[in-house]
Amino acid sequence: MQNRATPEIYGLMAEFRTPEALVAATHAAKHAGYSRMDAFTPFPIEEVIEEIAPGDTGVPRLVLIAGVIGALSGFALQYWGNIIDYPLNIGGRPLDITNWPSMIPITFEMGILLAAFTAAISMVVLNGLPQPYHPAFNVPRFERASQDAFFLCIEATDPLFDRSQTSQFLRTLGPLQVTEVAN
Numbered sequence: 001m002q003n004r005a006t007p008e009i010y011g012l013m014a015e016f017r018t019p020e021a022l023v024a025a026t027h028a029a030k031h032a033g034y035s036r037m038d039a040f041t042p043f044p045i046e047e048v049i050e051e052i053a054p055g056d057t058g059v060p061r062l063v064l065i066a067g068v069i070g071a072l073s074g075f076a077l078q079y080w081g082n083i084i085d086y087p088l089n090i091g092g093r094p095l096d097i098t099n100w101p102s103m104i105p106i107t108f109e110m111g112i113l114l115a116a117f118t119a120a121i122s123m124v125v126l127n128g129l130p131q132p133y134h135p136a137f138n139v140p141r142f143e144r145a146s147q148d149a150f151f152l153c154i155e156a157t158d159p160l161f162d163r164s165q166t167s168q169f170l171r172t173l174g175p176l177q178v179t180e181v182a183n
Contacts, residue, residue: 010135010136010155013136014173014177015150015179016152021175024173025170025173034158036157042146042149059126064115066117078103
């Protein structure tokens with residue numbers, strides 16, 4: 001029987017002594033079917049990131065679309081200004097579309113500019129930043145996550161989450177302790 005998450009609990013957090021123990025626990029949790037989990041470590045651990053990383057974030061698609069829009073708008077702006085609105089024969093260049101090679105640098109730079117802005121802004125927005133408060137801050141030993149402790153948190157919003165069963169599962173992974181994370 002699955003229990004619905006109650007508002008007073010964010011999830012269950014297990015503390016591990018070594019990064020290897022966290023990697024093994026993360027792999028076991030993923031293998032058991034848990035999908036809504038997060039890890040907190042003092043340094044990046046590639047194996048953990050691969051296990052808990054969400055699927056497609058949409059950022060690459062947004063960056064591509066913005067880059068194409070930037071390049072097209074840069075080309076269109078130059079075309080309008082140089083050929084339609086204010087044609088000047090500079091250096092013997094033709095006053096038609098055959099002059100496109102001279103428009104490539106600005107077209108390229110506009111594409112890069114919009115793509116870079118979109119990458120930075122979408123990364124911040126889709127990561128939910130800034131986030132001055134997170135329920136994990138309520139765990140008493142959580143300050144050790146930036147120094148020498150490794151934490152795995154299974155969120156209460158996970159479809160398989162059940163307070164007692166998830167707590168038992170985490171205890172089988174050999175943590176130092178398992179703590180309920182208040183919301």
